[in-house]
Amino acid sequence: MQSTEKYNSTLKFDFLFIGLGAANCLLILMLHENGLLNGKTIAIIEPDGKTTNDRTFCFWATEQELFKLKLNTLVSYSWSNIEISGIAKQPINPLHYFHVKGIDLYHAAKSCLLNCQVTNFATFFTGIPDVKAEQFELKLENETLRAKYVFDSRPPVFLKPKNNQTHLNQSFFGWKIKTDKKTFDTSTMVMMDFNVPQNNFTQFVYTLPFTEDTALIELTRFGTQKLLKSEAELILDEYSKALGVSFEIIETEQGVIPMSSANMEKDHYGSHWVNMGVKADMLKCTTGYAFHAMAEDAIVQMEAIKNNQLQKRIIRKKRFGFYDRLLLKILTDKPEYGKIIFETLFKKVALIKVLSFLREKTSITKEIVIFSKLPKRIFIKAVVKDVLQRCIRLPLLFYPFLFTILAVFLSVLNFEYIAGSILVVGFLTVGLAHGALDHLTSRKVKNHKQLFYFMLNYVLKGVLLGFIWYLFPDVALLIFMAYSMWHFGQADFKEWNLIQGLSSFFWGFTVLMTILSFHFVELSDILKQIPNLQIAIVLKKISEGQILFIQILTLGLGILLSVLNKSKYMLLTLIYLLLSSMLPLLISFGIYFVGQHSMHGWRHLSTGLNERSSTLWKKSLPFSIGGAMIILYALFFAGQQAAGLFFIVLSCLSIPHVLKMHQFYAMFHRS
Ligand SMILES: Cc1cc2nc3c(=O)[nH]c(=O)nc-3n(C[C@H](O)[C@H](O)[C@H](O)COP(=O)(O)OP(=O)(O)OC[C@H]3O[C@@H](n4cnc5c(N)ncnc54)[C@H](O)[C@@H]3O)c2cc1C
Known part of the structure; x- marks a missing residue:
C-alpha cells in the first residue's frame, strides 16, 4: 500500500472505501478471494489506523457457512454449547459460536490489498458527494477523489424516533480474568446470565471462556442510560468472587452498540454508492449482532460487482422489524420484563430454534410457536400500543x-x-x-x-x-x-x-x-x-x-x-x-x-x-x-x-x- 502526498488535484479510483471497519474489511476479503481487486485502483478514507483490537466479533454459524463466508482462517475461538442463566447448557450442533478478533480481520483485509494500488486518506469524510456521469466526486481537505464504486460504512445517523419507535443502548463493560485454578468449561459460552441486579434495566453477564483459567466476563445492559464503569465493576466483582477462585484482571473491554428501531437518515446517490455494515441496516437492533449478516452481505455485494449488476441486497422480512420494535418498546417501557422474557424464551424454546429466530431464518409458523411460549400479556399490550401509535401517525386524511x-x-x-x-x-x-x-x-x-x-x-x-x-x-x-x-x-x-x-x-x-x-x-x-x-x-x-x-x-x-x-x-x-x-x-x-x-x-x-x-x-x-x-x-x-x-x-x-x-x-x- 502507498500513502498519498497532499496536493490539490483530482484522483481517480475504481473502488473507494469510506471506513475500514468490519463491513468493508469483509467485502475486501471477498473481492480479493474472487480476484476482483486485481488491477483496480483503490482509495480508503479511514481516520483510524486500525492497528488495535478495538472490538471482537462473535457470531453463530455452521462449519460449512464459515468456509463459505471465508472466515475459517480468522476464527480464534469457538464453542459448541451455550448456557443461559444457569439453565442447563445446551449443545447448538450443527452450529458453533465463533470468535474473531477485530485486529485479525483488519490485518487480513490489509494484506489482501498489499499487491494493489491503494491510496489511504487518514481523515474523516463528512461531505456530500457530487454525482457525475456514473462517477462520485468527493472533496477532502486537499484532494478531490473520483470513484466508480463507493462503499460507505460511516456510522449511521438515526432520525428522531417516532411514537412507536425507541432508541436504546447496549452498553457493556468486561474483564478478561485469569484464575488461579481450572475454572471454566471451554466448550460452553454463557450468552446471558441474568443472575445479577437488574437496577431497573435489563442486565446480564456474558462469558467467553478462552481457556480453562481465562475468560472474558462482561456485564451487558440494554437501557436508555449507558452502563458506567463503576457500576459494572461492582457487579463484576461480586460475580467473579462467586466463582470461588482467586483471579486477576488482565484486560478490560468496553463498548456501546445502538439498539434503535428509529429510521436512519438515508442517502440515495445512485446504485454504485453502496452503504455498508450498520449504515446498511445490518445490525439487528435487539441483539447487537451484525457480523454474520455483514459477511453474507459481502458475498452479495461481491457478486453484484462481478456481474456488473446494480446495487443488490437481501431484503429483510418486514415482520422481523415489527418484532424488534415491540421488544425494544417493552425493554424501554418496562425494563424489568427483559429478564422474564429472555429467560422464558430460552427455558421453553430449544436454543437452536432461538438462534435461528434471532438470525431471522425462521418461518412464520415457527415464529408463532415461539411466541406462544412467551409471556403473552406483555406482548399483546405492546402490539395494541404499537398499532394505536401507528394509527396516530396515519395521514389525517x-x-x-x-x-x-x-x-x-x-x-x-x-x-x-x-x-x-x-x-x-x-x-x-x-x-x-x-x-x-x-x-x-x-x-x-x-x-x-x-x-x-x-x-x-x-x-x-x-x-x-x-x-x-x-x-x-x-x-x-x-x-x-x-x-x-x-x-x-x-x-x-x-x-x-x-x-x-x-x-x-x-x-x-x-x-x-x-x-x-x-x-x-x-x-x-x-x-x-x-x-x-x-x-x-x-x-x-x-x-x-x-x-x-x-x-x-x-x-x-x-x-x-x-x-x-x-x-x-x-x-x-x-x-x-x-x-x-x-x-x-x-x-x-x-x-x-x-x-x-x-x-x-x-x-x-x-x-x-x-x-x-x-x-x-x-x-x-x-x-x-x-x-x-x-x-x-x-x-x-x-x-x-x-x-x-x-x-x-x-x-x-x-x-x-x-x-x-x-x-x-x-x-x-x-x-
Ligand atoms: C464494541 C462492539 C462490539 C461488537 N461485537 C459484535 C459481535 O460480537 N458480534 C456481532 O455480530 N456484532 C458486534 N458488534 C456490532 C457490529 O458488528 C460492529 O459494530 C461492526 O464493527 C460494524 O461494522 P461497520 O463496518 O458497519 O462499522 P465499523 O466497524 O465501526 O467501521 C466503520 C469505520 O468507519 C470509520 N469512520 C467513521 N466515521 C468516518 C468518516 N466520517 N469518514 C471515514 N471513515 C469513518 C471508523 O473509524 C470505522 O473504522 C459490535 C459492535 C461494537 C461497537
Whole structure:
C-alpha cells in the first residue's frame, strides 16, 4: 500500500472505501478471494489506523457457512454449547459460536490489498458527494477523489424516533480474568446470565471462556442510560468472587452498540454508492449482532460487482422489524420484563430454534410457536400500543375517510343521528377551536389592551360581512364561497406540502363544489331560507342535466388537479366526498370541515405556535364558547330558517379567521 502526498488535484479510483471497519474489511476479503481487486485502483478514507483490537466479533454459524463466508482462517475461538442463566447448557450442533478478533480481520483485509494500488486518506469524510456521469466526486481537505464504486460504512445517523419507535443502548463493560485454578468449561459460552441486579434495566453477564483459567466476563445492559464503569465493576466483582477462585484482571473491554428501531437518515446517490455494515441496516437492533449478516452481505455485494449488476441486497422480512420494535418498546417501557422474557424464551424454546429466530431464518409458523411460549400479556399490550401509535401517525386524511364509511353505514341502518352528533361535538371542539386561536397568531397581541383592539377589529370584520348579507345577500354569498375555497385549499395544500396559489384555490373550489353540487336540492332549500337571495331563484331553475354537467366538470377538475400535483390525498378526498353524497349536506360538509380542514388547521397552528394540542385547546376555550354562544343565540331566533342563518353566522365568524390564517401561513409556514 502507498500513502498519498497532499496536493490539490483530482484522483481517480475504481473502488473507494469510506471506513475500514468490519463491513468493508469483509467485502475486501471477498473481492480479493474472487480476484476482483486485481488491477483496480483503490482509495480508503479511514481516520483510524486500525492497528488495535478495538472490538471482537462473535457470531453463530455452521462449519460449512464459515468456509463459505471465508472466515475459517480468522476464527480464534469457538464453542459448541451455550448456557443461559444457569439453565442447563445446551449443545447448538450443527452450529458453533465463533470468535474473531477485530485486529485479525483488519490485518487480513490489509494484506489482501498489499499487491494493489491503494491510496489511504487518514481523515474523516463528512461531505456530500457530487454525482457525475456514473462517477462520485468527493472533496477532502486537499484532494478531490473520483470513484466508480463507493462503499460507505460511516456510522449511521438515526432520525428522531417516532411514537412507536425507541432508541436504546447496549452498553457493556468486561474483564478478561485469569484464575488461579481450572475454572471454566471451554466448550460452553454463557450468552446471558441474568443472575445479577437488574437496577431497573435489563442486565446480564456474558462469558467467553478462552481457556480453562481465562475468560472474558462482561456485564451487558440494554437501557436508555449507558452502563458506567463503576457500576459494572461492582457487579463484576461480586460475580467473579462467586466463582470461588482467586483471579486477576488482565484486560478490560468496553463498548456501546445502538439498539434503535428509529429510521436512519438515508442517502440515495445512485446504485454504485453502496452503504455498508450498520449504515446498511445490518445490525439487528435487539441483539447487537451484525457480523454474520455483514459477511453474507459481502458475498452479495461481491457478486453484484462481478456481474456488473446494480446495487443488490437481501431484503429483510418486514415482520422481523415489527418484532424488534415491540421488544425494544417493552425493554424501554418496562425494563424489568427483559429478564422474564429472555429467560422464558430460552427455558421453553430449544436454543437452536432461538438462534435461528434471532438470525431471522425462521418461518412464520415457527415464529408463532415461539411466541406462544412467551409471556403473552406483555406482548399483546405492546402490539395494541404499537398499532394505536401507528394509527396516530396515519395521514389525517384517513380519519374523515373512515368516518365517511362509518357514517354511510350508520345511515343505512337509520342511525344517521349518531354520525351527526359526533360531528356536532367535533364542530364545537375542533371546528370552532381551530378558529378561536387567531389572537395567538397575531404578533400584535401582547397585552389586554391589544387583545381588546384585536377583538374589536375581528368583530367589525364579521359585522361588516353581516351588513353585506343584509344589503346584498348575493354578493355576500359569493364572497363567502370565494374565501372558503381559498381557505380550504390553503390548509390542504399546506398539509400536503404543495405550492399555494391558483391551484390551491381551484382545489378549494373543487371541494366545495363537490359537496354542494351533489346536494343540490338541499342546497336550494337552505338558500331559500336566506331572504332576498336571487341566486336561490336561479338555482331552482337549473335542470338535472345541468347539475350532472356541473358534477362531472367539478370531479374532472379534481382529478386533473390530483394528477398535476401528483397527489393521492386529493384523490382520496374526492372519493370520500363522493361517498358522502349519500349523506345529508350538513353531514357531508361537516365531515370535510371538522375531519379534514379543521384538523389540518389545528396541526399547523400547533406546529407553528410550538404548543401542545391540550394547551392550545385550553387557550381556545373562551373564544370557542363565545363563538358557540353566538351561533346558538342566532339559531334560537331562527325558527324555520335555522340552516340558512347558520351559514350566515358561520360566514361572519369565519371571515376574520380566514384573513388571520392567511397571515399566519405567510409568517410561520414559509415553505
Ligand atoms: C464494541 C462492539 C462490539 C461488537 N461485537 C459484535 C459481535 O460480537 N458480534 C456481532 O455480530 N456484532 C458486534 N458488534 C456490532 C457490529 O458488528 C460492529 O459494530 C461492526 O464493527 C460494524 O461494522 P461497520 O463496518 O458497519 O462499522 P465499523 O466497524 O465501526 O467501521 C466503520 C469505520 O468507519 C470509520 N469512520 C467513521 N466515521 C468516518 C468518516 N466520517 N469518514 C471515514 N471513515 C469513518 C471508523 O473509524 C470505522 O473504522 C459490535 C459492535 C461494537 C461497537
